[in-house]
Amino acid sequence: MAAERGEERVLVCVGSAPGSARLIHAGARLAGSLGCAWIAANVALPQAAGDEDRNRISDHLRLAESLGADAVRLSGRDAAEALTRYATARGVTRILVGKPAHPRWRDGWSAGMVERLIRSSGDVDVHVITGVPERSAPRAPPRAAVQPRWPHLLGAVAMVLGVSALAKLASPVLSDADIVMGYLLVVLVAAYRFGTAPALVASAASVAGYNFFFVPPFHTFAVADTRNLLTFSVLFGVGFAASTLSDRLRRQEGEAVAREARTAALLALTRALAAATDQAAVASALVGEAVARLARGAVLLSPTAEGLAPLASAGEAAAPTLVGALAAEVQRSRTISVTGALRAIPVLAVGEVVGVLVLIDTADAVDDLADAFATQGGLAIARARDAQLALQAGVRIRAERLRSALLSSVSHDLRTPLATITLAATTLLDSHDHLSEPERREFLTSARDEAERLERLVANLLEMTRLSAGSVVVRREWVPIEEIVGAAFARVEGLTAGRPITTALDPHLPLVAVDPILAELLLVNLVDNAVRHTPPGTAIELAASCGAGTVTLTVRDHGGGLPPGDPDRLFEPFVRGAIVRSAGSGLGLAICRGIARAHGGDVVARSPEGGGAAFVITLPTGGPPPPVPIEPLEAP
Incomplete structure (x- = not known):
């Protein structure tokens, strides 16, 4: 569908004549004055062009791209028809074409290409510009002599x-x-x-x-x-x-075979680049495909603070000094440069030189394909760089959200125990002589309980910080499960006062290789979670059994059960259940999962028969424990 007249778009017809350079500059100036996009197009006719003409066309298209144009190659039996069809499809409003320099009689009885283009252009304006050769017109590099006939x-x-x-x-x-x-x-x-x-x-x-x-x-x-x-x-x-x-x-x-080979090469490159996830992988894929399709060797250099540095290489090598000098020249000029057996191509992305691809010992016939390789490589590098920036931005956003939630939670959860401790201490100081012994003991007990609660909160905050930063170090020791369970219940003795506690431990539990401090914290947080979400006096059960190379511990309560929805959400930081009997930070279950996974295990939430909630921990035993050396008894 054609574009509206208010949406200008310029199409420049590019050929092998040296005057095409002037035409391209005119198109760039026109597009700049109109503030619109522009396209440089060449039509490949059935009458095959020579190597020199093809090289000039490639140079002209690269010149147009360097000036901000979209370069396209069209094919057809008639150039005017192909250009008109493409202009209609792309919504082109102005076409720039060079004035023919050959005599009129060479067109024979039929109208020339420019005349046919004007007649078939319809509403599109056609600008005919004199194609005067310029000194700065691109020149094709010398070609090998034609084989004698x-x-x-x-x-x-x-x-x-x-x-x-x-x-x-x-x-x-x-x-x-x-x-x-x-x-x-x-x-x-x-x-x-x-x-x-x-x-x-x-x-x-x-x-x-x-x-x-x-x-x-x-x-x-x-x-x-x-x-x-x-x-x-x-x-x-x-x-x-x-x-x-x-x-x-x-x-x-021959041209069809060449186009098929070109398409196959670009398809292989596209697949390799699509599989690359970072800039280093993109560079390796680019030089690898370049060696497979274009040259005996390839080097991709990337700009750094100190200059260009090799990012990836493959195949044959060349003198680093020569490669670096040629790449630096290409980085400055942003154009292809050839020196001996080396061909350097700028790798552009969003108008910026993100690298220089140096091909070693390549043929002249691969000019267009090498340029396409560099273009695809530049796009892939830009994509990888944007993906990395997006990942970093996502990490910063998540870290900021975690920090905000942490500050919000901590400001509330720290204030409550501190207020209780301050009140108890102030009362004891100000009214010590007026308080009875049971009252003083009550205030001291309250201060102790809140201090222990504050200690657990700070420990959870520190542990959550270590887990988020990935700096948790698991110091494994061979310990019995019974010892970890006993130490955990000893720490929560004050929390579980007045609650029936039932333990069912398999008598054949093996020793496990765990960090005893972290394993104890895991159980303490699960018991603390059960206390917070069940009414006073509700029973808490703990069971332990062993399997093939694993130990399973289950902490179950008889409260209101799990909230509706995905139970895995409970293990996210700052997520709390629907029924909370006492204040908490919402970090306990997240820390439990982090500790379990740091040991190579996991913890999941279940809804057991009979109601309540069950949290099942699975930990690897770490294999058979090492034998204990038996020292011989000394003779008396």
Whole structure:
């Protein structure tokens, strides 16, 4: 759908002529004055261009990209038709095309490309600009000399002689039409195998051979019947047309194969880059695919504070000094540079040079593909960098949220026990003589309980900080489960006063390799959680059993049970149940899971039959305990 006239978009038609550079600069100025996007397009016609022309087109498209254009390559039998179709699809409002420099008679009876473009452009404005060559126009690097055609020409003549000999031997059974078809077959084969010039030589040689061997008077080039001149003309004309079409087919086949190889290379690169998750992986994927598809060696250099530094390399190596100097030049100029066997290409992302790809010992024919590799690599590096920034931003956001929630929770949870302790201490100081012994003992007990509560809160905060920072160090010791359970209940003796406590420990529990302090804190937090979420006097049960290489501990209460929803949410920091009998920070269960997983185990919440809630801890035993050395008794 075409764009509205208010939404300007400029299309610049790029070719191999040196004047295209001036056209590109004009397009950049026009787009800048209009404040709109612009596109540089080249149309690849069936008439294949030479290596020098292809190289100039690539240089022009790179120039357009460096000036902010989107460079595209189109294909079609007619340039005007392909450009018009693309302009309509992209909503182009203005087309810039170079004024043809060749004489009008070269277009023949048909209209020229510019005239056809103007007629078919519809509502699109067409600007025709004189293509005057500039000194700064891109120049193609020197190419290898074209392979001599003499072997091909001689081969075409040899095939004509061979067909003439075979036709002479079989002339008693062949008609003149059969012989002519044989010569045409030779012309087609010569065109397909060797090209247009050998095919034309084969056509001329076929006319001569047919006249010499099969037209009376035989074995002479004299023509007795002038009607044979028409036969010769038709034979040569058909041979010329057939050779032209066959040569065009051969060229198109070669281009199709090259495009398929290019597409396969870009697909492999895209897959490799898509699998890369960071900048180092992107660099490794880029140089690896470059060595597989483009060159014998590749190095990707990345800008640092000290200059360019190698980020990844593969294949053959080159002198680091030479590579660094060439890459620094490319970083400054932002254009491709070639020195000997080295080809350096800037890797751009959002208009910024994020690296320089240096290819070692590559062919000239890979210019376009190497440029595409660098473009895809730049996009992948930008994506990896943005993903890393997003990850860091997410970590900072989560840390800020945790800090805010922590401050909010701590400000409330610390204030309550501190207020109670302050009140008890102030009362004892101010009214000590007026208080009875039971009252003084009550105040002291209250201060002690709140101090213990404050101690647990601070311990949980410190442990949560260590778990969040990943700095928890598990100091494993071989200890019996019974010892950990006894130490945990001794710490919460004041909390569980007035509650029935039931323990069911398997008599065959093995020693476990755990951090006894962390394991005790895990059980203390689970018991504390049961006390906070159940009415006074509610029973608490603890069971322990062993399995294949694991020990399972279950802390169960008989309160209101788990809240509706995902029970795993209870293990997130600052998440509390629906029924809370006393204040808490909401960190206990998060710390329990963190401790269990630090040991290689886990803790989950269950809703057992009969009501209540059960928290099941699974810890690895750590294998069989080491044997205890028995020292021999000394003789008395």
